[in-house]
Amino acid sequence: MKQTVTDILLQALVRAKEQGELKLETLPSIALETPKEKTHGDLATTLALTMAKSEGKPPRKIAEIIVKHLRDGGGLLEKTEIAGPGFINFFLKQDQWRQTLFDIENEGGQYGFPDIGKGEKVQVEFVSANPTGPLHVGHGRGAAVGDALSNLLSSVGYDVQREFYINDAGRQIRLLAQSLHARYQQALGHDVPFPEDGYHGSYVEEIVRNFIKLHNKKFLKVPFDECAGAFGDFGKEAMLADIRIDLDAFGVRFDSWFSEKGLLSDGSVQKSIAELKERGHLYEQDGALWLKSTAFGDDKDRVVVKKDGGYTYLATDIAYHRNKLGRGFTSLVNIWGADHHGYIPRVQAVIQAFGHPKDSLHVLLVQLVSILRHGQPVPMSKRAGTFVTLRDVVQEVGSDAARYIFLTRRSDSHLDFDLDVAKEQSRENPVYYVQYAHARLASLSREAESRNIKVPARDAVDVTLLELEEEQNIIKALAKYPEMIEEAALAYEPHRITYYLQDLAGLLHNYYFKHRVITEDAARTGAKLFLMKQVKTVIQGALKILGVNAPERM
């Protein structure tokens, strides 16, 4: 619809040029928007305003010229008017709007998902928590955002892979091993000190209990350095199993679990470094090997191989991103905690050092989540082991509420997660507000069915009977859905879907409260049921992207 109007405008411009009324040295890009104010029409363009300078004419004058040359072959437009300083407002014929109802009827769950990806391979890497402790709410937010984004991208035609990067190589795992070792000794009666910055959570003791069941006192007299691997591996596997359980309960599944350790053991790191050396992006200084990342906009160069011969974290990340690029993704999306933002220029430098454009990597930052109870923040400290886990939250408020609330903000803004609100079953809780709209519609169709009233088929419905203002509003909202989806996908902003849903649910509730759907008027009832059916389809599809259930009953 938007495209058609754009075409009409373009043709008008061409005609105006032919008749010498406009200079049109460069063809302007035509931006159409939907005005907030209804009296400003259904679509509007600022074309005349933007052209004013290059044409050397007052914008209203230009608008008049354009409008004069408009030819609406398809009978799309009801009227066109010039307003304000030179806006051109288009009023569409009602049929145009109503057509969207048939579009939804025809396309069903596919409605609103244009194929913009065209099968391009995209990878979304998210959560990637260290397997040294349970997932906390911050990870949950990352999981919700990553999963919804993946759903969104794959719905618009991208071939999406979801990957979890396992940081299983470094000091963290060693620290976990030390913590386990200490608890192991303690559990078996040896009073050994607990490592200074070890993991204090009670889950460590639980892992140790399982360890003892398996190995008994086998490692009691073994020096730590000789059994670090055994403890580390056991701990890692236990934590990963735990993480999978939590993610599963949260409805998040990964296509791929990628181990950092593997990059070291299979020689990838060495190969990557060799390649960068060949490309001339590495140099030696002070006994260390540096990446010349400043060449790509980083504010300082970074060490890759330390003086002592050890690799930095960047070294494995170089290998990891080289590996990703080698898998043929045209676009990589990394979802990171916001505290890693300083790391972005470094990794983008890596991408470019391998000869890929900077923007083939998109880093989405996810801000921290503060948990509130009764409006008061719940204190969290990782050191003291008192952080709120994702498991706790999902158990308390449910997966739907948690996921939805995680997606009610832009990912890079702080989020206050109030447990009491999340459990509340009212308008204050956006999940219920939207789910209730869906359940209401389900209830409505049950009601219609019980009265033996059927939703009419597409060729048996008279949608011109949908004349009420509230019905128009709903239809327009439905027509805007594909646009919203496309924008959300291109901007990597799944939160837009929650806002859209709240808006649509609001329109539905408003309408539903004011007007009866099922009446004595059979034709009108049919048209309304048809409309309601399409609303339900859209709500259901949007919730599916978010990974939230669309209940038939609540």
Added chain:
RNA sequence: GCGCCCAUAGCUCAGCUGGAUAGAGCAACGGACUACGAAUCCGUAGGCCAGAGGUUCGAAUCCUCUUGGGCGCACCA
């Protein structure tokens, strides 16, 4: 000290890559259940978009500075 992000109603936040009179929810106040689900709806009030300059037909949006917050600045992971 350098860099990144943020500042919008009392609170929590949207604001669609510069558009027309800045929007929701909560809280406050006042209303609506003899009909398909009141887990809902309607109304009122609430703003110098942190401040100051600039860019232009037009700025919450872009640029500069100031103030006030958050976070990064390792041969840690």
